Amino acid sequence: MKIANLIDPFRPADGPPPGTFIAFVRWTLKGAWPVLWLAAFVSVLAGLSETGTAWVLGKVIDGVVESGRENFFSARNLGLFALALGFFMVLRPVIFAISNLMTQVVVTPAIAPLVIMRLHRWMLGQSVDFFDNDFAGRLAQKQAQTSNAMTNFVTEAINVVAFALASLVGAFALIVSIDFWLAPIFILWFVAYAGVIRYFIPKVRKRAKARAGARAVVTGRVVDTITNIRTVKLFANAGHEDGSALDAVKTFRDTVIHFGQLSATFRLVLMTLAGTLPVMLVGGTLVAWQGGTATEGDIVAAGTISVRLAQMTGWVSFALMGLYRDIGEIEDGMRTLTPDKQLRNAPGSTDLAISEEEIRFEGVDFAYGRLKGGVQNIDLTIRSGEKLAIVGPSGAGKSTMVSLLLRLYDPEAGRITIDGQDIRTVTQDSLRRAIGMVTQDTAMFNRSAWDNILYGRPEADEEAVIRAAERAEAHDFVTDLEDADGREGYDAHLGERGVKLSGGQRQRIAIARAILKNAPILVLDEATSALDSAVEAAIQETLYDVMSDKTVIAIAHRLSTIAHMDRIVVLDEGHIVEQGSHAELLAQGGIYADLWARQSGGFLGEAAAE
Structure with a gap:
C-alpha cells in the first residue's frame, strides 16, 4: 500500500451527522483515527526534539568548559561532538521529515475529500424542501467551508497542539533536571498562559462563527444574483442587486474587523507574556549557577529552551486562533448541514x-x-x-x-x-x-449534451443515445452545437442549467432523456x-x-x-x-x-x- 493511501479518503460515513461538535468530528473522521494518532505521535517526537536541542547544546558546552582549551579535542569531547552532529544532522531532520510527510502526504490530502464527500452524500439524501429553503451557493459554500475547516483543524491539532504539548512537557522535565526550584517559575508562567488562552479563545470562537456566517451570506447572495443574471438584466435591477450584495459585504466586513480587533489584543497579551519566560528561566538558572547548583551548560540549555518556547508562544497563539476559528466555522457549517430533512427508505424496504x-x-x-x-x-x-x-x-x-x-x-x-x-x-x-418524467422547467447539467441525454440511462450505448435524440427532434440542433472551448456536437457543454440552449431545445433534450430511460x-x-x-x-x-x-x-x-x-x-x-x-x-x-x-x-x- 502506498503511504498516501493509509487513509481511505472515500470511505462512506456511518449514519447521519451528529449535531454536537465532538460527535461530529468523530463522524467525519471515522476510519482515519489510527493514522491520525500515528501522525500525532510523530509530531510529539518532533516536539521532544526541541528539548533535545537544548539538552545536547548544554552537554556540549559543559564538556568543553570542563575539559578546557588544552583538552578541547579529547575523546570525550569528540564523542559529544559526534552526538551533536548525529542529532542535528540525522535524527532531528528525519523526525521532522517524517512528521511533514504524515501531515502533507497522508493526512491533508485525505481529510478534505473524506469530509466533503461524507457531507455531500448526506446532502444528496435531503428532501427537496431542504434545498427549496436555502441558497444553492450557500449550501455549496458551507460544504466547502466545513471541509476546509476540518482539514485545518486536524492538521493544526497534529502540527501545533501535539508538538507544543510535547515541547512543554520536555521543557518542564529539562528545567526540573537543572534545578527543582525552577519548576514553580515554569508552572506559574504556564498557568498564566493557560488563563489567557481560556479567556480569549471562546471569544475568538464566537467571532469566528459570526464571520463565517456573514461570509456564507455574501456567497449565497452573489451566487443567487449570478444564477438569475438574465432576470436581473431584464428588469434593469443591477443597482438593486449591487445594494443587496453591498449590505451583505458590509456586514461581513464588520465581522472581520471585530475579529481582527480581538486578534490584535490576544496577540499583544500573549507576546508580552512570552517575553517574561526567558527572563524568569535564565535569571533563575543564573541564580542557581551562582549558588553552585547549575552549570554553564545548564544556563545555555535553559536559555535555548526558554527562547524557543517564547518564540513558539507567538506561533501557537496564531495556531490556536486558527484552530478555534476552524471550530467556529465547523459549528456554523453543522447548523446548516446536519438538520435531518431526509425522506428515508422504510426499514426492510x-x-x-x-x-x-x-x-x-x-x-x-x-x-x-x-x-x-x-x-x-x-x-x-x-x-x-x-x-x-x-x-x-x-x-x-x-x-x-x-x-x-x-x-x-x-x-x-x-x-x-x-x-x-x-x-x-x-x-x-x-x-x-x-418513472420517466419531462417537466416544463427542464433541468440541465453544465456538462456535454451527450452526458445530459445519457443521464436517463447511464449504461446505454451510443446508438441508443442518438436514436433517442432523433426521436425527440434534438439530433439536428445538437450536432450544430459548439461551446466556448471549441467542443462541438454531442461533446459541447450546455452551460449552467442549460443556459446556452433555448427553452424548446432544453425540453427536447429532456424528452430524449426520458425516451432513453424507457420507464x-x-x-x-x-x-x-x-x-x-x-x-x-x-x-x-x-x-x-x-x-x-x-x-x-x-x-x-x-x-x-x-x-x-x-x-x-x-x-x-x-x-x-x-x-x-x-x-x-x-x-x-x-x-x-x-x-x-x-x-x-x-x-x-x-x-x-x-
Whole structure:
C-alpha cells in the first residue's frame, strides 16, 4: 500500500451527522483515527526534539568548559561532538521529515475529500424542501467551508497542539533536571498562559462563527444574483442587486474587523507574556549557577529552551486562533448541514416490482405542513396502460400529486400504491427508476449534451443515445452545437442549467432523456410547452409512440396536448372536481368545458367552436 493511501479518503460515513461538535468530528473522521494518532505521535517526537536541542547544546558546552582549551579535542569531547552532529544532522531532520510527510502526504490530502464527500452524500439524501429553503451557493459554500475547516483543524491539532504539548512537557522535565526550584517559575508562567488562552479563545470562537456566517451570506447572495443574471438584466435591477450584495459585504466586513480587533489584543497579551519566560528561566538558572547548583551548560540549555518556547508562544497563539476559528466555522457549517430533512427508505424496504403499472391514490392529503394548499382527499386509480391527463387552474394541486407520486414528499394522510405496493415501503431509487418524467422547467447539467441525454440511462450505448435524440427532434440542433472551448456536437457543454440552449431545445433534450430511460410509467408536466407549433407536432407523434405501452400521467395548461387522452381529471383547490373523457367533460359544461372555451389563438381557439 502506498503511504498516501493509509487513509481511505472515500470511505462512506456511518449514519447521519451528529449535531454536537465532538460527535461530529468523530463522524467525519471515522476510519482515519489510527493514522491520525500515528501522525500525532510523530509530531510529539518532533516536539521532544526541541528539548533535545537544548539538552545536547548544554552537554556540549559543559564538556568543553570542563575539559578546557588544552583538552578541547579529547575523546570525550569528540564523542559529544559526534552526538551533536548525529542529532542535528540525522535524527532531528528525519523526525521532522517524517512528521511533514504524515501531515502533507497522508493526512491533508485525505481529510478534505473524506469530509466533503461524507457531507455531500448526506446532502444528496435531503428532501427537496431542504434545498427549496436555502441558497444553492450557500449550501455549496458551507460544504466547502466545513471541509476546509476540518482539514485545518486536524492538521493544526497534529502540527501545533501535539508538538507544543510535547515541547512543554520536555521543557518542564529539562528545567526540573537543572534545578527543582525552577519548576514553580515554569508552572506559574504556564498557568498564566493557560488563563489567557481560556479567556480569549471562546471569544475568538464566537467571532469566528459570526464571520463565517456573514461570509456564507455574501456567497449565497452573489451566487443567487449570478444564477438569475438574465432576470436581473431584464428588469434593469443591477443597482438593486449591487445594494443587496453591498449590505451583505458590509456586514461581513464588520465581522472581520471585530475579529481582527480581538486578534490584535490576544496577540499583544500573549507576546508580552512570552517575553517574561526567558527572563524568569535564565535569571533563575543564573541564580542557581551562582549558588553552585547549575552549570554553564545548564544556563545555555535553559536559555535555548526558554527562547524557543517564547518564540513558539507567538506561533501557537496564531495556531490556536486558527484552530478555534476552524471550530467556529465547523459549528456554523453543522447548523446548516446536519438538520435531518431526509425522506428515508422504510426499514426492510424492497425494490418496486412492476407488473401492471397500476397507480392508486387512496385518501391522500398533503398541504406542505400548512392548513391550506396542496391536495385533499384524493381518491384516484390510474389503470395499467391508461393515459391520464390532470388539468386545473394554477395552484390546484397538479404538481403536488406528481411530487407525491415520486415520493419527494410523503402524504400527510392516505397512501399511494403502484401495483398494490405502498410507495413508502419500496426503495426510493427503484420507485424513481420506474418513472420517466419531462417537466416544463427542464433541468440541465453544465456538462456535454451527450452526458445530459445519457443521464436517463447511464449504461446505454451510443446508438441508443442518438436514436433517442432523433426521436425527440434534438439530433439536428445538437450536432450544430459548439461551446466556448471549441467542443462541438454531442461533446459541447450546455452551460449552467442549460443556459446556452433555448427553452424548446432544453425540453427536447429532456424528452430524449426520458425516451432513453424507457420507464414503464411516464409523467409529462407541460412537456411541450416551450416548443413551437411545428416542432410540437413532430414531438407529439413521437410522444404518442413512446406512450403506447406505458401508464401515463400528463399535466397541461394547453388543452390541445391532452384532448386525446383516455381520461381527464380536473383539480380545483386541491380536490378532484371532474373526471371523464374530453367529450364527456365538454358535455358536462363544468370547469373543464369553461377552460376549453377560453382557449384562444395559439391555444386552440378554433377547436373551441366544435
